[in-house]
Amino acid sequence: MSDNIIDSLVEDLKPKKTLLNKNLWISCSGCFSFISLVIILVLGFRLDIQLSLQSGAILWKIGMLSSLLVWSIFIITDISRPDGNIQKIHYIPFIIGSGIFIYQIIFQSLTTAHNELIISLKGFSGISCISIILLGGAMALAVMWQLWIKKTAPKDPYKLGAMAGLSSGLLVATGYALHCDNDSILYIGLYYIIPIVLLAIIGGAIGKKKLNW
């Protein structure tokens, strides 16, 4: 019986395009450029762009989000193949991004009055933040899925799907940071992280169903 299988498989053979990591990086870069352009054209740069450059706020915010984004893409490339394992060196961007986040928590809780931090959560900007990251992230996830994720063969489909969701959320959040002028770490912790985590959960659920092989 196995000889029949071998005959069928040989007969069915076509040249293959191998899954290249650089294609994922190119897709993500393209997605990020497009999303950033749309955000700048539709919503505009943050109004205090000059001030935020001087104070460094825009730099640490984008630095933190883009470090985590780079980490998530590294992890996706690591775990997409049957023999894939996470490389320890790929945790460096995660350490940088988390380090910035933790530093800002400590720094802002020491230098900013607590009622100021709470006030930063009020208003409608939080809802628009969540909506944009969620909707934009869903679109980015669909593109990433079509171009790369569905072609993979992961050991853990749920984990890969979740990382894809996380990555698409971080991608849009990084672009959105060009417009959003709220630098409160409490605001970022709540209104950025909620949609990113939701996208990770959705991605994981889709991965569990669709990435089995």
Add this chain to the structure above:
Amino acid sequence: MTTYNNHRWNEWIKATINGDKSSYRMLLTNLRPWLMSYFRKRIHKEAVEDLVQETLMSLHTKMHTYNPEKPFGPWISAVARHRWIDYMRKTLKHIELEFKEEIFMPDDNREKGAKDDIKKLLKLIPPAQAEVIDMVKLQEMTIAETANKTGHSQSSVKVMIHRGIKKMAIAVKDAEYE
């Protein structure tokens, strides 16, 4: 011949990716005995042929995920392992369903094979849980008989079986990352 022949496999898989059918045939023909040997060590003999075929199918459909800059051996080992873990998960699900629905399948070759596979996994869970699963599933005692013999209540026996199956599923999942 069941030798892990990384050097030849690397040559053949690279030619296969470019569409070379004769290299592909050589690769599949050479992989088959190695896969037979791989699975014979892990599952009962009646299921070996099926798993070999499933692994060859997975190789065919997921070949594009192989990185030509790396050796082929670890990749095909990972594919075979994935198929084995999938098989063990299905076996455990089947066993769990039997216990839930209290439907015990008639003894046939497939059932006998599943028993052999379960025997291997029993070593990975606490002895008390292994003992009750062994009595109910392998020795085909009823829950009542098992409860009598072990001194546990019938509901305790059911809980121990359920937990033991969960632990075996976790052990199979952990094997994925070894």
